[in-house]
Amino acid sequence: xxxxxxxxxxxxxxxLEGEGMVLHLGERRYFSVNETGLVLLEAxxxxxxxxxxxxxxRDEYDVSEAEATATTTAFLEQCxxxxxxxxxxx
Amino acid sequence: MSDPAGAVEIRxxxxxxxxxxxxxxxxxxxxxxDSAIDVIEAPAEPNQLATPDHHRxxxxxxxxxxxxxxxxxHWDDWHTAAEIRPDGTARLTIAPPVAADIEHHAPWILVTAxxxxxxxxxxxxxxxxxxxxxxxxxWVLVGNSASGKSTTAALMARRGWHVAxxxxxxxxxxxxxxxxxxxxRSRLALRAGGHALLGAEGGTxxxxxxKIGYWAEELGGAWRASVAPDYLVFPEVRxxxxxxxxxxxGEAIRGLFDRSFWPLIDPAGTEEQLALxxxxxxxxxxxxxxxxxxxxxxxxxxxxxxxxxx
Numbered sequence: 001x002x003x004x005x006x007x008x009x010x011x012x013x014x015x016l017e018g019e020g021m022v023l024h025l026g027e028r029r030y031f032s033v034n035e036t037g038l039v040l041l042e043a044x045x046x047x048x049x050x051x052x053x054x055x056x057x058r059d060e061y062d063v064s065e066a067e068a069t070a071t072t073t074a075f076l077e078q079c080x081x082x083x084x085x086x087x088x089x090x
Numbered sequence: 091m092s093d094p095a096g097a098v099e100i101r102x103x104x105x106x107x108x109x110x111x112x113x114x115x116x117x118x119x120x121x122x123x124d125s126a127i128d129v130i131e132a133p134a135e136p137n138q139l140a141t142p143d144h145h146r147x148x149x150x151x152x153x154x155x156x157x158x159x160x161x162x163x164h165w166d167d168w169h170t171a172a173e174i175r176p177d178g179t180a181r182l183t184i185a186p187p188v189a190a191d192i193e194h195h196a197p198w199i200l201v202t203a204x205x206x207x208x209x210x211x212x213x214x215x216x217x218x219x220x221x222x223x224x225x226x227x228x229w230v231l232v233g234n235s236a237s238g239k240s241t242t243a244a245l246m247a248r249r250g251w252h253v254a255x256x257x258x259x260x261x262x263x264x265x266x267x268x269x270x271x272x273x274x275r276s277r278l279a280l281r282a283g284g285h286a287l288l289g290a291e292g293g294t295x296x297x298x299x300x301k302i303g304y305w306a307e308e309l310g311g312a313w314r315a316s317v318a319p320d321y322l323v324f325p326e327v328r329x330x331x332x333x334x335x336x337x338x339x340g341e342a343i344r345g346l347f348d349r350s351f352w353p354l355i356d357p358a359g360t361e362e363q364l365a366l367x368x369x370x371x372x373x374x375x376x377x378x379x380x381x382x383x384x385x386x387x388x389x390x391x392x393x394x395x396x397x398x399x400x
Contacts, residue, residue, distance in 0.1 A: 010357075012353075012360055012361065014364040014368045015340055015343070016339040016340050016342075016343060016368060016371055016372055017338060018340065019338055019339070019340025019341065020343055020344075021340075021343050021344045021347055021364075023347070023364070025353065025360065028143065028144070028153065028354045029354075030344075030347060030351075032340075032341075032344050
């Protein structure tokens with residue numbers, strides 16, 4: 001079983017110069033998001049594994065696999081708490 | 091500039107309907123589509139059977155779940171309710187004491203109604219002041235009701251600037267500038283402190299709002315229908331010296347949404363609104379400002395405090 005993560009369909013994002021805002025229409029809440037978060041939310045438009053998300057970070061930034069995984073894990077935890085992202089097992 | 095074309099029909103008993111009609115007419119903001127507002131003078135009680143989606147500061151809101159759903163609001167203390175329908179009609183049930191002083195309540199009840207009606211026609215409400223200074227420089231000040239917007243707008247008018255609004259702005263797509271800020275014309279409403287600083291004679295007491303109102307023309311300025319934004323400022327009244335601090339454009343988007351959060355109530359048009367907020371933040375130079383009494387001594391007003399690029 002592999003966990004996959006995907007963005008909630010009612011998420012809207014607007015951003016400029018690597019920083020922006022996430023609007024969750026379903027939850028009627030909004031958040032600020034940084035450059036790394038924008039990279040991950042872009043990738044999360046389709047279901048992704050943790051490894052695929054970490055790879056998306058490494059495609060953009062010169063960081064180690066461990067750093068990319070730690071960043072991704074922390075961001076996913078926040079997104080799962082806020083129901084911005086859902087997790088499925090496949 | 092693509093001017094909106096439409097009319098808002100106000101239906102209901104006089105004199106209430108006539109006073110709402112007069113407020114709207116004074117605003118000189120053309121509706122982006124034909125709309126109708128039914129005003130009913132009667133106390134409204136909230137629907138106790140349906141839990142509101144928001145209940146804050148004495149206002150209950152039942153949001154639109156889909157594009158064909160109405161939006162319902164209830165102001166607890168005022169026993170007043172609004173229902174905004176997607177077909178461009180609205181019904182306002184206004185308690186008699188509120189109806190008797192409808193101009194005082196307009197910034198909440200009537201502005202909410204037109205904000206929700208107009209957003210489906212491409213006009214998106216933003217809690218902001220907007221003005222044009224020397225050299226056709228467009229200024230937009232975004233902030234809450236005590237952030238210094240009105241006093242600054244009045245000072246701008248006193249220096250001959252063209253003021254679109256001190257409080258009720260609407261964003262609109264524009265073929266030339268990308269985005270413009272349209273102003274709802276109303277009296278610039280000064281609290282006692284701002285009024286004393288301005289030192290202007292005359293003015294009109296604004297009902298129970300304990301403010302003094304001036305048309306921009308009464309202060310030596312003029313009204314301007316729309317402003318192409320060059321400077322986007324998030325002000326607060328603080329300290330002894332006026333200061334400007336550049337902010338990131340992404341931060342500005344968040345600040346704009348804080349004062350234009352209508353997608354949380356009506357998701358229709360969200361993408362268009364977010365695109366306008368982004369374009370506004372991208373087009374303008376963005377600052378956070380502390381406003382202080384020394385602003386009144388500055389010949390160029392806000393422009394004197396903008397940090398110069400090195």
